[in-house]
Structure formats: C-alpha cells, structure tokens
Amino acid sequence: MMVRITLDMDDVMADTNGKLIDIVLNEFNTNHSREDFRKKSFKELLHPKQQKKLHTYIQQPGFFKNIPVMQGAVETVTELANYYEIYIATAAMEFPNSFREKYDWLQKHFPFIPWNNVVFCGDKSVIASDYLIDDHIKNLVSFRGKGILFSAPQNLKETSYQRVNNWAEIGDLFLPKT
Amino acid sequence: MMVRITLDMDDVMADTNGKLIDIVLNEFNTNHSREDFRKKSFKELLHPKQQKKLHTYIQQPGFFKNIPVMQGAVETVTELANYYEIYIATAAMEFPNSFREKYDWLQKHFPFIPWNNVVFCGDKSVIASDYLIDDHIKNLVSFRGKGILFSAPQNLKETSYQRVNNWAEIGDLFLPKT
Numbered sequence: 001m002m003v004r005i006t007l008d009m010d011d012v013m014a015d016t017n018g019k020l021i022d023i024v025l026n027e028f029n030t031n032h033s034r035e036d037f038r039k040k041s042f043k044e045l046l047h048p049k050q051q052k053k054l055h056t057y058i059q060q061p062g063f064f065k066n067i068p069v070m071q072g073a074v075e076t077v078t079e080l081a082n083y084y085e086i087y088i089a090t091a092a093m094e095f096p097n098s099f100r101e102k103y104d105w106l107q108k109h110f111p112f113i114p115w116n117n118v119v120f121c122g123d124k125s126v127i128a129s130d131y132l133i134d135d136h137i138k139n140l141v142s143f144r145g146k147g148i149l150f151s152a153p154q155n156l157k158e159t160s161y162q163r164v165n166n167w168a169e170i171g172d173l174f175l176p177k178t
Numbered sequence: 179m180m181v182r183i184t185l186d187m188d189d190v191m192a193d194t195n196g197k198l199i200d201i202v203l204n205e206f207n208t209n210h211s212r213e214d215f216r217k218k219s220f221k222e223l224l225h226p227k228q229q230k231k232l233h234t235y236i237q238q239p240g241f242f243k244n245i246p247v248m249q250g251a252v253e254t255v256t257e258l259a260n261y262y263e264i265y266i267a268t269a270a271m272e273f274p275n276s277f278r279e280k281y282d283w284l285q286k287h288f289p290f291i292p293w294n295n296v297v298f299c300g301d302k303s304v305i306a307s308d309y310l311i312d313d314h315i316k317n318l319v320s321f322r323g324k325g326i327l328f329s330a331p332q333n334l335k336e337t338s339y340q341r342v343n344n345w346a347e348i349g350d351l352f353l354p355k356t
Contacts, residue, residue: 006304087304093293099277115271116301122294126184126265128306128322144306 002085005174006119006129007077008139009090009102012150013110014067023057024050041154064101069109072167077110079175086113089127091139092120133170137161148173180263183352184297184307185255186317187268187280190328191288192245201235202228219332242279247287250345255288257353264291267305269317270298311348315339326351 010016021037024030024046032045042051057063080086088106092098099120106118124132125142133148134140140147140161148170149161164170188194199215202208202224210223220229235241258264266284270276277298284296302310303320311326312318318325318339326348327339342348 004304089304092298093281093296096278096281099281099298100274103271103274103277114300116299117304118271118300119304120270120277120298122292122296126182126267126295126297126306128304 003083003131004085004087004129005080005131005133006087006089006127006145008132008134008136008150009088009106010067011070011135011152012133013070013073013077013088014105015070016064016067017152019063019067020054020057024054028053038153039156043154059095059097061097062101064095064098064105067105070167072171074109076167076171076175078112079171081112083176084174085117087117087119087127087129088113089119089121089124089129089132091122091124093122133164181261181309182263182265182307183258183309183311184265184267184305186310186312186314186328187266187284188245189248189313189330190311191248191251191255191266192242192283193248194242194245195330197241197245198232198235202232206231216331217334221332237273237275239275240279242273242276242283245283248345250349252287254345254349254353256290257349259290261354262352263295265295265297265305265307266291267297267299267302267307267310269300269302271300311342 007013021034024037025034028050036045042054077086090102092102106113119127123142124139125144127143130145131148132140132143132145133150135150135152135155137155137158140149147161149155149158149163151163151165164173185191199212202215203212206228214223220232255264268280270280284291297305301320302317303322305321308323309326310318310321310323311328313328313330313333315333315336318327325339327333327336327341329341329343342351
C-alpha cells in the first residue's frame with residue numbers, strides 16, 4: 001500500500017492568510033504592516049470587533065474563489081504524487097458557502113489530483129492517512145497518523161510537532177535527494 | 179476512546195433509490211413495478227440509454243434536496259448517538275451540485291449530528307472509523323475498519339460482508355438489548 005500524505009488547503013496549499021491580510025490592509029483601520037501580520041496572528045494584532053468583522057468576510061460567497069496558491073505548492077505536490085498517495089482534507093463544513101468554491105479552486109490549480117482524493121470535513125480525526133500536513137494544532141492533535149505542522153502566524157511558538165516553513169521544506173522532507 | 183460508527187447517506191440514511199424509482203415510474207416508459215425496482219438494480223432493469231437519462235436527473239440542481247429519510251433512521255441514529263461517535267461520510271465529490279443540498283438535508287433531518295462529524299469525500303478508504311455502514315461493496319472493500327453492508331437492490335447477492343436489511347436491524351446489532 002502506498003504511503004498516504006494528506007494536505008490541508010487553507011494556509012498550506014492556499015495563501016488564505018495572504019488574502020485576509022490584503023482585506024485588513026485595504027479595508028481596516030490599522031497601523032500594522034504586512035510583515036507584522038505574517039509574524040503574529042489576527043487574534044494578537046486586531047481588536048475583537050475587527051476579528052469579528054474579518055470573519056464575516058470569510059463567510060461571504062466568493063471569498064474562497066480567488067485565493068492565491070501558496071508558493072511552490074503546485075510544483076512540490078506534482079512531484080510528491082509520483083511517490084505518495086496525495087489526499088486533500090479541508091475543514092469546509094464550517095463554511096457551507098465554500099464547498100463549490102473550494103472544489104473549483106482545486107480543479108483549477110491542482111487538476112491532477114482526482115476528485116476521489118478530496119475530503120471536505122469538520123474534525124480531522126476522521127482522516128485515515130499516514131501523514132497530515134496542517135497549520136492548525138487542533139487538527140494534528142486529533143489526527144491518528146503523523147502530524148506535520150506548516151508554519152503560520154498563529155502557530156509559530158508551537159514546539160510539539162515537526163515543523164515545515166514552506167513547500168521547499170516539504171520537498172526536502174518527503175522527496176528523494178537524487 | 180468511544181467506538182465510532184460512520185454512516186453512508188444515499189440508500190442508508192436517505193431513500194435515494196426510492197426517489198429514483200418515482201422518477202422512473204413517472205417519467206420513463208417501463209413495464210416494471212415499484213417492487214421490481216426494489217429487488218433488482220436499475221442496471222438490470224433499464225436500457226443503457228435509460229440508465230444514462232436517469233444519471234442526468236441525479237446531476238440536476240435540486241435532486242438531493244427533498245429525498246425521503248429512510249424508515250427508522252432518525253430514531254435509531256438518535257439512540258446510537260448515546261453509545262457511539264456517529265460520523266457521516268457521503269461520496270459527494272462525484273456530484274458537486276449536491277454539496278449544499280446534502281448539508282442542508284442533514285441539518286434538517288439530523289440536526290443533532292454536529293457539522294464536525296460530517297464528511298464529503300470520494301474514496302472512503304480515507305475514513306478513519308471502527309465501523310462503516312454502506313450499501314456499496316466498493317466502499318467497504320477500501321475501508322480500513324469493519325464494513326457492514328446495508329441492503330440495496332444492487333447488492334442483494336453479495337455474501338462477503340455482514341448485512342443489515344433496515345434500521346431496525348442496525349439497532350439490534352449495535353444497541354444494548356435492555
């Protein structure tokens with residue numbers, strides 16, 4: 001049986017945080033820079049009212065449509081697919097408006113991943129996979145295989161999981177060196 | 179850790195076949211009765227052209243909206259939820275139009291199942307669960323836990339899995355006798 005790697009979408013394959021930072025810089029009243037928001041979470045830098053406002057943007061139809069692909073993701077996933085079974089598991093149930101947009105986004109940017117290998121879920125404890133690469137500790141905690149933490153502003157202080165900072169590091173970890 | 183039972187939606191929780199039979203009896207030219215279609219699959223009773231036509235109905239927006247609940251499902255799942263972790267896994271990726279309709283159907287008929295426990299997938303080998311109750315052999319074959327076959331016209335000759343014919347039998351199998 002091939003080894004299976006399951007990938008989270010938001011802030012692993014898709015730069016969802018980058019899109020949210022754009023919204024904050026363009027629409028919100030803030031003195032923080034783009035760099036600040038890459039180093040600290042919205043929870044640390046925004047007022048609770050602003051956090052709530054940002055959440056309403058995520059729930060709007062269209063939000064998940066035009067999120068940029070994370071740098072190097074397409075190239076590395078293409079390579080990984082030669083050696084591993086690649087699955088995608090995204091916590092879409094929290095945002096029912098996102099279903100079709102997330103599906104179309106994957107078809108557009110990762111058309112080589114078959115639809116059979118895509119999972120929209122809530123809790124990721126239900127994912128049967130050897131590895132899960134995810135930016136949320138809560139997903140790795142409940143996951144039954146080996147969890148790998150993808151760096152994101154809200155998890156930079158976490159030390160309990162093996163960490164990758166970008167897609168180049170995922171390649172280094174999983175691809176043959178030759 | 180609580181024992182986890184994962185339920186398929188179509189033809190286990192929802193009487194999707196019943197809705198398809200209604201369509202065939204109302205819209206198609208056929209001499210077969212409702213009873214015939216409960217005993218044999220569409221593949222056995224319909225011409226290939228009719229099978230293809232039926233498939234176009236499934237792909238139409240709205241198809242998954244008003245499917246009847248399988249008899250006894252709500253009562254038995256309500257009881258099971260006292261003893262087991264209940265998850266739902268439905269092969270929604272085949273029908274991208276179905277996402278929101280399936281989500282809303284579950285909210286309407288099974289509002290006590292949290293959204294975290296709902297999975298839209300393709301291949302069910304990705305489901306981590308102790309049990310899977312499903313009417314499709316292919317789903318049970320790839321599943322890593324114990325598969326239970328729910329009777330449906332296309333599987334009545336299968337003998338390789340433990341079988342349940344209805345929700346009363348699921349109750350008999352999983353609920354305490356007292």
